[in-house]
Amino acid sequence: MKSISVPEINFSNQEIIKKEYTIVNSIDIKSSKNLAYVVRWQLARKRSGSAKTKSMDEISGTTAKPYKQKGTGRARQGSKRSVQFVGGRTCHGPMPRSFDFSIPKKIAKLAIADAIKSKIINNKIITFDPEININKTSLVSKTLNKNKIISALFITNVGKNLTQFARNIKNIKIIESKAINASDLINFEHIIVDKVTFENKIMGALK
Template sequence: MKVAVLDVNGKDTGRKAELSKDVFAIEPNNHAVYLDVKQYLANQRQGTHKAKERAEITGSTRKIKKQKGTGTARAGSIKSGVFKGGGRMFGPRPRNYGFKLNKNVKRLARKSALSIKANDKSIVVLEDFNFDTPKTKNFVNVLKALEVENKKTLFVLGDSNNNVYLSSRNLKRSEVVTSSELSTYKIMNANKVVLLEGALEGIESNLNK
């Protein structure tokens, strides 16, 4: 499939970019997308949550009442979770939420995400550009030219470009990544995916291994 290549002013350059059907026009696998997004979000969790349990509470260890004859349930310690100030029963413990996902599933998920965006006409191909110095205003002008300044936008570069990255860093709705950093979550989270020409070859080679 062919897509028009735009310049930084949002004008058609007259050139066409060929998007591989094996990456941008497959039948999306929604379950693979779900699993990859789930793994990405799980890996963001610190898992440092912790509640004090019965053995960690400071308090008396004496038996607080006799075993029988009170007419109420037996109780051996004031640190029990059934009493105010006692330990938390079955509370959270530090853990790792990450889980393994097959590489082929991750590739399928990214191709499915790109195909969904292509089908929704949410992919824009932009010619390679650079800034002389990092300046947010320059990046904002590019967003305005592409009419995406009020949308969540993902820019995908072929190689790391410090000036472009630093120019976008202060903008909450925009993110700049390289083709090797592309993830299913970032694709699906964006309203518009802007692919620079230099990134197309890297994306297709990474996802067609």
């Protein structure tokens, strides 16, 4: 059994204190390959794959030969919609496709665990009391600025007040615990999570 020290932020007095949590396993990041692989998978799923060039039958224009077959001294041509003419079809151009690929669920879980471990090691995970009453956007903004938190991902299932008053702050994103993903965990410098979610979800990912 080992203990880790995690900062806890108080939005009332804008202070940060340390709180000890007990974990079973040591925090070791085994490989960054899982994390890179899962982030690439997430980005691939976001791609629309809608790039498309026109084929011969989609080009508007005459179907007549541009000039007669013989007697001109030039190479024979069958249509002005051919690839060699301006305004003609595109040869081997992109067509609609899916960039998605599958990954094992175990790899996705390991990537999230590695991202969380990295944040804990670097003191970038901060907890807060979900019962605290937040009624002003400026309160959240001042607390973050005072503690030099420029970019933060809020993870909470119960902080309705926080969701309402923090969503308009620059470089802030708020998600529920079921939406935790590797890409968000590494894109934001700090992870700010309510204590209930931290103990149930974040600590669970470290087992």
